Amino acid sequence: MSAPGPSADGPLPAAPAGSAPPERDPLHFASARCSLGLALVAARAAGLAAVLLGDERAGLEAELARRFPRHPLLPGGPAFEPLLAAVLAALENPGEPQDLPLAPLGTPFQLSVWQALRSIPPGQTLSYGELARLLDAPKAVRAVAAACGANPLAVLVPCHRVIAKDGSLTGYRWGLDRKRALLAREESIQAAPESTLGGGGGDGRQAVSWWADDV
Numbered sequence: 001m002s003a004p005g006p007s008a009d010g011p012l013p014a015a016p017a018g019s020a021p022p023e024r025d026p027l028h029f030a031s032a033r034c035s036l037g038l039a040l041v042a043a044r045a046a047g048l049a050a051v052l053l054g055d056e057r058a059g060l061e062a063e064l065a066r067r068f069p070r071h072p073l074l075p076g077g078p079a080f081e082p083l084l085a086a087v088l089a090a091l092e093n094p095g096e097p098q099d100l101p102l103a104p105l106g107t108p109f110q111l112s113v114w115q116a117l118r119s120i121p122p123g124q125t126l127s128y129g130e131l132a133r134l135l136d137a138p139k140a141v142r143a144v145a146a147a148c149g150a151n152p153l154a155v156l157v158p159c160h161r162v163i164a165k166d167g168s169l170t171g172y173r174w175g176l177d178r179k180r181a182l183l184a185r186e187e188s189i190q191a192a193p194e195s196t197l198g199g200g201g202g203d204g205r206q207a208v209s210w211w212a213d214d215v
Helices: 057-067 078-092 108-117 128-134 141-149 176-186
Strands: 027-034 037-044 047-054 073-075
Touching: 027 047, 027 057, 027 078, 037 057, 037 078, 047 057, 047 078, 057 073, 108 128, 108 141, 128 141
Parallel strands: 027 073
Antiparallel strands: 027 037, 037 047
16 A cells, blocks of 8 residues: 555545545554554555554454444555554654644544644643533533544544543543553643644545545
């Protein structure tokens, strides 16, 4: 598989006629060790679809299959290694600007939450209520929390920067120890300017154009 590109800020080439729709296109994947444990990286033609953290390869591959039951899952191979290395570098340096094409699949509401998460600068946190208000959905705190829990792109979409209103860490899909380590790592990072929020459209599970143009 050739590495997706160019970057999250620029358009990706359109897929050839007759290619699989986003909800069924193949995912290439590979895993490697990092300071947060084992990271599994999966990408489709439009860009990164998942970055999962854990301790065992079999468990992460099972999670990938559960998250994407309609997608063929294919080992990445040597051509996937540059993308894997770039993701590992981003995991180790969450305060650095990212130049990775992100193409998560989710409902319109999930995509709007993940989008808003990217606006939280390193070294800062929001409560779930504050995030809901940022989305102009102050009564949807539980739905916002559920969307954070469904985030498929660990660290790259920084759901670890959302905490309880009393300042406690609360849950984290990939473990509170990892959340604590990430927040401690970012504590000394000077907050970067907020990301520009974009918008999505359509229905069902979809990619959103501010991540990367869909195929």
